Amino acid sequence: MPSSEPGAAPLIEVESLDVVFGYGAQAVHAVRDVSFQVMAGETYGLVGESGSGKSTVLRALSGLNPDWSGNLRLGGRALGRERDRAFYKRVQMVFQDPYGSLHPRHTVDRALGEPARIHGLDRVDRRIEQVLLDVGLGPAFRFRYPHQLSGGQRQRVAVARCLMLEPEVLLLDEPTSALDVSVQAEILNLLGRLRREHGLTYILVSHNLAVIAQMCDRLAVMNAGRVVEEMSVAQLRAAEPTQPYTRQLLTASRGYDRAAAEAMESFD
């Protein structure tokens, strides 16, 4: 467990993060005072329902949303509102909808080549061949268009595009929730293997507690913009959550139960 090493510095630090959308009476406080740390090599899960703020945390970290306050650090260095190329060389993001995240009229080759050209990397050809192999697609897929790929293959291309820059961190925003369960298993296995082989660090956002439990070392449960509870996956399994909200999520993840449904509460 990377998190148990004493004295190890965290790779990613989120401290008192606040995100507000809109102004005055219309303001929506999407993220409230969220703090957590992620160690190098760890997979950290953010789990919660829609509107809990989990994706907003990820978007603030990735630089996609500059309207935040608090402190964000990568490798001990504070992150600003705007991110430079060096940041994206280290941190890449995978989105939920693999079709929406690929340009419909660009081939896989072009999608993969773009980040390399932006960053002025050499040996683009070799890199493309390598990442396609890494994600289990192979050279046959190189000159296909997104519409010629299945959902799972598209998500593999999106992951491959991230790998082109040999980053340290992947931010994963519901990477399998648009996929069939058998394809989800393939992508989760792929992400697990890539993490081990490339020494990657993940932050995985999901509404699916089982996916989080499969992939993560530790997790934070979010509700209404706040972290309700932080725990290890072992604690989650041992049914040790102390917060009623977490208990309810855990119950719901085990399937339908008439009595449990009756007892469901609203926590916002």
Add this chain to the structure above:
Amino acid sequence: MTPPASHPEALLTMEDLWVRFHTRTGIVEAVRGIGLSVGREKLGIVGESGSGKTMTGRAILQLIRPPGEITARRMDFQGIDLLAADERQMRQIRGERISMVMQDPKFSLNPVMTVGRQIEEAYRTHTKAGGREAREKSLEMLDAVKIRDPRRVYDLYPHEVSGGMGQRIMIAMMLIPDPELLIADEPTSALDVTVQMQVLAILDDLVSQRGMGLMFISHDLNLVASFCDRVVIMYAGRIVETCRADRLEEAQHPYTRGLLASLPEVDRPVATLPTLNRQDSWREEPGVDAFL
């Protein structure tokens, strides 16, 4: 293969249902000769995208437009031959006797009409109720689907409500004419788990208390196993297996077993998730019927 007559408790019986799409590049067979019946029960239809489960639901209501084509040896709803019914008869059946909740409320609600008026309209189309009664009944229905402030929500437009709320509004609208059969196509997959549980409880009560039949189309095996009475597993347009929902764990077909194994579970950590090793033979082997 062929049952002599409908099971006395069946609301709907279909035999040898095919849904074909005639395209420039040939005929696409979305549903390939399935037979099933639905009684006053919760029947789960599970399968992955492209398995034909949604098309089966749409075919019942004749909601497939050309170049799509529906054929069946039999499609019987309470003595009515749905395949022979004309558009006027279908309009009397749709909504009032057989209702359907679609997956995405965004495309199913009228964007320029308040949600309250849409629910009211659904009620008044199928009853002779007056304005006040329809409003009362609509508010009751919103309350029944756990909308917290029905009076406020009544006057909102669809773009002003969240996805989860939109889905509950859809469900309210479909249930208000008190249908005998409800076809629910992934009705809760856009909902948060807690709301999902509450919505399922509503559907559960409608089946057990009012004797409604429910055809529950879903990709979520765990949910179907815990919620439904019977399950039908579809693959490539055919039914590969059917069983009691509480016996899904004992399913025999390699496709069903593969799907079950590929699901991560909170309580059962595995180093690597088993993945599905698809066999060409699954497409070719004859399907099974799922009659009561």
